[in-house]
Amino acid sequence: MPAHRSPFFHSDGTGILKLYYDRERFTVTxxxxxxxxGDTVPEDAPELPVTASYRYGQTxxxxAQPQSKGTLRFLGWALDGTLTNALDFALEKDVAITGYWYTPTYSDGGGDNDKAAYSAVLIPDSTATDIVLQSDSSNRVTFLVPPEKEGCTFAGWATESGGDAAYHAGDTITLTxxxxxYAVYYRQIAPYIIGFTDNTFRPGSNLxxxxxxxxxxxxxxxxxxxxxxxxxxxxxxLSLICSATGADTRSQDPMALAVEKGWIIGFTDGTLRSxxxxxxxxxxxILDRVFRQGDTLVKDxxxxxxxxxxxxxxxxxxxxSATSTIRV
Incomplete structure (x- = not known):
């Protein structure tokens, strides 16, 4: 071993050992x-960066967002299919960056469709049509109320998928x-467990x-x-739970499906005791894991x-046993 790579030890047996490592690399496409x-990509859209490799945690x-091309407008960048307003992010896995183009159908945001410099796209949820607001001459837009969602209360608009409501219907902002x-909805769930008249729950009793x-x-x-x-x-x-949530048990055992979804873990001996x-x-x-996923506010x-x-x-x-408000 060359002298400069030899570990150094003191006479008492102590020493300094240096470890060198390289962070894992991930690919960005x-x-x-x-x-x-029906939406297309302009033929003269700006050239995209080439596929690149980055180290874990690297920014x-x-x-930059491309300018409009004729009737086509650039919507924004998505990370693995989820649109984001972020300008950068720390890499933790392979990521596909997709730029979305669209032909806008405008709602009344207060501006001129042809002269609007920027657009705000409001996404109610995965089942509803996006709402496109065009800015006015001062690049301002006013937030609207999204379509009603059965059994839910609209809380506002978030700047990221899964984020907290930052703006409400009627708010006006200036776009740059x-x-x-993204719309934020909450739903109330009434208590579904009452217990017994002697104020016990009897957790170990069979259901x-x-x-x-x-x-x-x-x-x-x-x-x-x-x-x-x-x-x-x-x-x-668990078969009933799978049916209630629309999970497909025709090709997969309900017990295995429940494990995959995180509803059950199993026992320390490695069995599921089906x-x-x-x-x-x-x-x-199990019901708590299935029906109260996401942000939960519990009262009483x-x-x-x-x-x-x-x-x-x-x-x-x-x-x-409580009335809960959950995010949906």
């Missing part, structure tokens, strides 16, 4: 596409480039068919149970005499 069916700067905004059907009904899930058993097995209960009866605590935890969570705060399912049971 670029492409243009139309936002919707990637998004290209094309931007995209009866009647109890499970009532829980699911309170969550808006209709059930048709044809079983001679008095209690739910884990497999039957044919065991499900307990009330297990059922409450109930305390049960047999559910101490140290119980492994105490949080899920508390939420199940």
């Amino acid at each position: 670029y492409a243009y596409t139309g936002r919707s069916a 990637v700067t998004l290209p 480039r094309n931007c995209v905004f 009866t068919l009647k109890q499970g059907a009532l829980m699911l009904k309170r969550l808006g899930v209709s059930t048709q149970i044809t079983s001679s058993n008095l209690y739910f097995t884990r497999r039957v209960f 044919d065991d009866y499900i307990t009330r605590a297990q059922a409450a935890t 969570g109930r305390s049960f005499a047999d559910i101490p705060q140290t119980h492994w399912a105490s949080d899920a049971i508390s939420r199940a």
